[in-house]
Amino acid sequence: MHLEELQWFVVLAETEHVTEAAAELGVSQPTLSRALSRLEQNVGVPLFDRVGRRLHLNEYGRIMLEHCRRSLAEVQAALDRIATLRDPDTGRVRLAFLHSLANWYVPEQLRRFRETAPKIQFDLFQGAAHEIARSILDGGSDVAVTSPRPDPGAFSWHRLYVERLCLAVSVGHRLAGRSRVSLSAAASEPFVALEKPFGLRQLTDELWVEAGIDPQIVFEASEIPTMEGLVAAGFGVAVVPVPRDGTDARVIHVPLSNSRAKREVGLAWARSRPLAPPSRRFVDFLAGS
Template sequence: MHLEELQWFVVLAETEHVTDAAAVLGVSQPTLSRALARFEDEAGTELFDRVNRRLRLNAYGRIMLEHARRSIAEMDLATERIGSLRDPDSGRVRLAFLHSLANWYVPEQLRRFRQAAPAIGFDLFQGPAHEIAERVRTGGFDIGVTSPRPDPADFSWHRLYVERLCLAVPRGHRLATRARIRLSAAAEEPFVALEDPFGLRQLTNDLWAEDDIDPDIVFEATEIPTMEGLVAAGFGVAVVPVPREGTDAKVVHVPLTNGRAKREVGLIWDRHRPLPPPAQRFADFLADGGNLMR
């Protein structure tokens, strides 16, 4: 199987439509159909189910898609490593990071790094922890800045800093004047939380379990600012990291005394695949920054 055919297969698997895939790839529909036939012949089985003139990736196709993406990523990595050896101060870093780090940590680190290595470019992805881990695992991205730590069987990890978790409550709430509390003090409150399987939601689930809380979840959000906004509006309380700056004056953040009320933010990369030199350089830069403790 040629690399071009692998790339065609990935596009076809993502669109599940020959006409749409052909348009994306800039080839004719018959050409793509013949390539798919050859690809399935080499695989020894059909990789799509044909349903009402559309394609549906089947179990065999999903296996092939996973390995095709890895193969393409490996070839991209080889090209990048060769280019980096020829010019170690250039190349690109594919970086994935949490939504909640987009307004301070990641921009600041990028600014500092680019002062030292202005010719190195970045491809960025902002998303939840489970998507970051998947994109790094499949080779789509080199490194991720995430929390909590993913499966150590698949990922290497370097802790960057630790932040405490707190309970966000509306101003005027009965708990707003407390200097610090255990989460059990809010056991009867309605909660605003992130959706499963977001990383902060996993940590919140652990805290609820630790204090034997069966939470009344009134809304599941996809970003922390949404949680804060709903808390300010009086919809409920929320477990969030201690804020840095620019917080809503209508929200009070009460530190939690639970031993597990912290979020470790760290750097991950696939332990089975060497980092391209630009990504290794950026990873070393982040690791040398030391741990920040809030």
């Protein structure tokens, strides 16, 4: 199997449309179709179910896609390592990070690191904790800044810092004047929460269980700014990290007194795959900060 055709298969699997994939790849539709036929002949099974003019990745195709992504990632990692050996001050780091760290922590650390290693390039992926873990294991990312700590059996970990969690309430809310509050004090309140399986939602679920709360969840959001916007509008309260900057003046953040109301943020990378020199340099830089 040619490496280029594996790359074509990944694009086709992601679009499930020959015309769109061919346009994205800059090849003709007949060329792409012939490449898919050769791949399926080599594998011995169809990788897509044909429904009209659409393609739908089947169970064989999903297996192939998973391993193609890993194979392509390994080849890219090898090329990066070779490039680094030729010039230790160059290379590429594929960095994944949480949405909630995108407006302050990650940009600041990238700025600081690039002052020391200006020739090292970054491919950035922003996502939820479970998406980040999958990206690392599939080889799409080298290292991540994430929370909570992923499976210790599969990931190496270095803690960067711990941030407290707080209860976000609207201005004028009965708990807004408190200097600290136990989560149990909000047991009767409607909650705005992140969707499962976001990392912060996992931590919030654990806090609810610890406090004996069966929460009334009025909305599940995909990002913290949406949560805080709904809190400001009076839809409910929310458990969020203590904000660093740019807070909504309509939202009051009351620190939680619960001992486990905290979020550990750290660096994670796959135990099964050694870090390439640029990624190791970046990890060492942040670990020594």
